[in-house]
Amino acid sequence: MALSLRASLTKFAFTCVVLGVCFTVANAQNTNDPAQLAADILDATKVQGGLIIHLGCGDGRLTAALRTSDSFQVQGLDRDAAAVAKARDYVKAQGLYGGISVDQLSGNRLPYIDNLINLIVAEDLGGATMEEVNRVLVPNGVAYVRQGNSWQKTVKPRPP
Numbered sequence: 001m002a003l004s005l006r007a008s009l010t011k012f013a014f015t016c017v018v019l020g021v022c023f024t025v026a027n028a029q030n031t032n033d034p035a036q037l038a039a040d041i042l043d044a045t046k047v048q049g050g051l052i053i054h055l056g057c058g059d060g061r062l063t064a065a066l067r068t069s070d071s072f073q074v075q076g077l078d079r080d081a082a083a084v085a086k087a088r089d090y091v092k093a094q095g096l097y098g099g100i101s102v103d104q105l106s107g108n109r110l111p112y113i114d115n116l117i118n119l120i121v122a123e124d125l126g127g128a129t130m131e132e133v134n135r136v137l138v139p140n141g142v143a144y145v146r147q148g149n150s151w152q153k154t155v156k157p158r159p160p
Contacts, residue, residue, distance in 0.1 A: 038065035041121055044153060045142040050118030053077060053110070053136075056126055060087025060102060066121065067100050077105040079126055112136040119144065130154065 049071030054063040057076025067074045076091075078084050087102040105111070108127040117136045123146045125133070133143045139158040144151055 034061040034065040037062055038068065041066070041144055041151070042068060044151070045119055045144050047119040047142055050138070051075070051116060052119045052121065053112075053117050055105070055120060055122035055128065056124045057087050057102060058083050058123075060090040060100075062121070063087060063102065064091055064094055064096055064100055067096065070099065072099070074100045076100070076102040077110075077126075078102070079105050108132065110136050115139065115141075117141055122146065 049069075050073070052066050052072055052074045054066060054074065054076045055078075057063040057078045060076055063074055063076035066072065076084075076087050078087065081104055084102055084104045088097075091097050091100045091102060103111075105126060108129070110128055110132055114135055115138050118138055118141050120133055120137065120141075120143045122128075122133075122143070125145060130143065133145075133154075134156050137143060137156040139156055141156045143154040143156075145154070146152075
């Protein structure tokens with residue numbers, strides 16, 4: 001009888017551990033929700049409008065989520081042609097193309113004039129340097145770059 005009770009308690013403890021792991025994984029996935037991540041990024045950067053560039057846009061879900069209002073124009077850039085095609089398909093399927101566009105990035109120079117971009121979101125700079133990022137940012141523009149599991153916010157200073 002004691003053996004049966006011990007086996008039952010072991011099974012119960014194992015089930016609790018498995019459920020705890022499943023709950024933790026589910027919560028971790030929820031923090032990867034593109035709409036929530038976009039809201040967190042816009043809250044952290046305090047950008048309220050203008051042109052947003054998403055470097056390394058992948059499937060386009062975060063790119064699309066960054067356009068929270070008509071105050072923003074968003075462009076996703078990725079080096080991978082397949083990712084660009086997937087992101088374009090996603091944006092079109094959501095009926096968002098126009099306010100959001102996606103293009104393929106080549107080279108290490110960003111395809112923008114100086115002082116144009118209000119926010120650059122980059123999970124990976126993809127070969128671009130922070131000097132290049134600062135070149136295209138408007139004064140007080142923000143670069144929000146993933147560094148491991150956290151994000152680094154850099155604000156371009158306004159010239160004297």
